[in-house]
Amino acid sequence: MKNTLFWRLCAFIAFGTVLLFWALSWLTNHTETSMSFIDADHQQQLLDYGKQAERILRYEGEASLASWLQDLQQKEDTWAAVVRSNITPFADSSLPNQYIERFQLGRSVEWKIHLYFEENPTMEIPFSDASSHLLIRLPQRMRPGAFLIYAKVFLQIALPLILLSILSFVLYQHVMTPLRRLENATNAFSEGKLDVRVSPYLSVRNDELTRLAATFDHMAERISKLIYNQRQLLADLSHELRTPLTRIDMAVDFVEQNINPKQALERLRSEASTMRNLVEDTLTLAWLNNESPRLNNDDFDLVELLDVICEDARFEYPDRRLTSVLPENVLITHSSQIALGQAIENIIRNALRHTPTESEVNVSFANCNNQYTLIVRDQGTGVPDEMLSDIFKPFFRVDKARSSDSRLAPTQNNHGFGLGLALAHRQIAAVGGTIKALNYYSEKGHRAGLQIIISIPH
Ligand SMILES: Nc1ncnc2c1ncn2[C@@H]1O[C@H](COP(=O)(O)OP(=O)(O)OP(=O)(O)O)[C@@H](O)[C@H]1O
């Protein structure tokens, strides 16, 4: 399909031009030939002159014929003569009969006339006994090809112009129709019709413009997805901001009315920090979504990073057991310590938060299939199987999806905003890795917890 349009245009122009020249040449020849014969009426007229001359000579004699010839010459503004055709070889020479029979001074009336000769040809009309002939220079009014000049102008200028215009128009349409469709689609897209696509109309062409259409669709798909995600993110963010804002209003009221002002101020500070985190996380998510960056500037020891994260997590959740099975060290190259660290921290915190007290969260490591695999396994409730991919969507929380009371404030039910895994998913993608969630089941078939599996390239 490479350069199909180019070859198609080449073939079209090459064949079209050859066909055009051939058609023009054929038409010119054909027209010239058909114009080179004396009109049938005029042929008859010339033959009639011959018969008339013969009759006058036979019945009225030479004198009458001479006067008739005078009249004829005047009438047709030409010269005419009557000649005997007996050729007489001399100097002891002889001529075969066939030459004597065929000998002619002029042309037969049905012969082709050369249109380019300036002088009119001499026509010869034999008498019935072939002994004499009427010679007459073809009268101007009978000369064929009077319209040759017009035919030539038409065939050599007008017709090529018309045919080339048609050829150009067909080519123009062939190229412009899809471009016009693309232009309309671009206009519609810029006016906000994000679902407009062009590939279904242009895929049959299978050429460069089909590729252009596919590129446009790809771009439209990506941009519309980005715009949709941004809108959704903004809507979710403003929705999530309402709760801390309401609580800030309430705290301000308390301060104004001097009701437990110290606690209210503390509340104000914590709500402001919640809002800051929420906005920062949302902005980071929007940036990761839009730019799809590749974060590859760091080389670091993954085990060291995990140790620090686990240490902090143990301190925060002293009533859960956080165990890990890790090698001595694991060198990660061309990655991002911050992005990977935040993602893993989020996942371990989730696991600890959803695991009952005194239960265990385990972090294990494997090196197989040319990639490092990190598994964080908890003993919590797990996630309904149909929501295993949803938990990576921004602002998605299992409790919110289940409960009709979505007004429940995140901090009230001890849950976050639903941004942690969405961020982790994009942060891990930004270092070239993947993340997935799987439930695991007890021997009795009960859901026994969730495991998050992170794969990181070497
Ligand atoms: N280990 C887990 N066990 C059970 N459910 C989980 C686990 N981890 C995540 N989830 C579910 O997935 C949802 C999304 O998790 P995510 O980390 O994105 O958000 P969050 O923890 O609720 O809030 P945030 O991380 O923004 O503070 C959670 O609300 C929870 O319902």
Ligand SMILES: [Mg+2]
């Ligand atoms: Mg979380």
